[in-house]
Amino acid sequence: MGTPRDHYDVLGLPRTASPDEVKKRYRQLALELHPDRNPDPAAQERFKEINEAYAVLSDAEKRAVYDRFGHGGVDQRWATPEDLFRGVDFEELFRGSGLDEIFGNLFSGAFGGGGQRRGRSIQVEVELSLEEVAQGARRTLELERLAGCGTCGGSGAAPGTQRQACGTCRGSGQQRVSRGGLGIQFVSTMPCSACRGQGSVVTSPCKACKGDGRVRREAEVDLDFPPGIEDGAALSVRGAGEAGPAGAPAGDLLVQVRVAPHARFERRGLDLLASLQVPFHVAALGGAADLQLLDGSAEKVQVAPGTPGGTVLTLERKGLRDARGRRGDLHVLLDVAVPQRVSPRARELLTELAQELGEGAPRKGKLKGAWGKLGKRD
């Protein structure tokens, strides 16, 4: 085995990188290379590499030792992965990304000792309408997933028999692996390959699950989406993923939220933007026009006399609400409708009106600010 790569090279950072830069760069790479997102085996190797690099470079003491003595120095002081990763708070690092739990689980599984491997997490995407976002929504998902086998109670051993301690790891579920680096031998632990980290093996397998302790089964999971949820938000339901092998804890259900575009409303955070057509006589004389809201109710929008088209009216606290009771505003872009078909009588009246208003000669138009309004319409 060759010399491990330089931690700075692994993260693509100069040796002068600040702690913030290390954190930022690692976070970015980890999101890219996480096995739940990137199935490429090469990415898995890279993922291990960046985790080690981060464990060292994110800790002032480990980084100082590494800078002076290189891999050998670090390996001597922090010989096992448990030592190396102790104190690295991955959950904190990924909080809010929707991946904090995945990372928490991943690292407790990979480095936390214990050996028992959790079940796989299941990722699903759920599309919500803006109406559902406004109200909050409940969805029932039908999933086909590995669940604990009822015949053997998840142990994988045929009824009346028991799992036996693994001979290879003597029941610890872990395997010691020595590795050489810079002339120094050091030892790390990995899940035992004979029992896949379980510490025990099945000698007479359960027929229903062939010794795995799990069977594929359909299940329904209820999901609650709070009002105001954002497009791209991630939810996780602990333990709603696949059952773990041999009775190990289940993985999680990870839900990615998509909010479908709406025909009449656009959204920015909790604010909504809608366009409302008003007849030109309402714009001229003032009046009210009905705007249908997301909950189906009608909002009377008051239009002041002489309101030009393109005006944006803001109705405070009529936007989306969120679970904490905050509420956004509703912005209404007025679109003044000009009659397309004109009856002879209407033509007469309009001509008379034009004479009365003296609008025969165009007045100086105002271009100022028009681009801004165009921008708002996108």
Ligand SMILES: [Zn+2]
């Ligand atoms: Zn079974």
Ligand SMILES: [Zn+2]
């Ligand atoms: Zn074993």
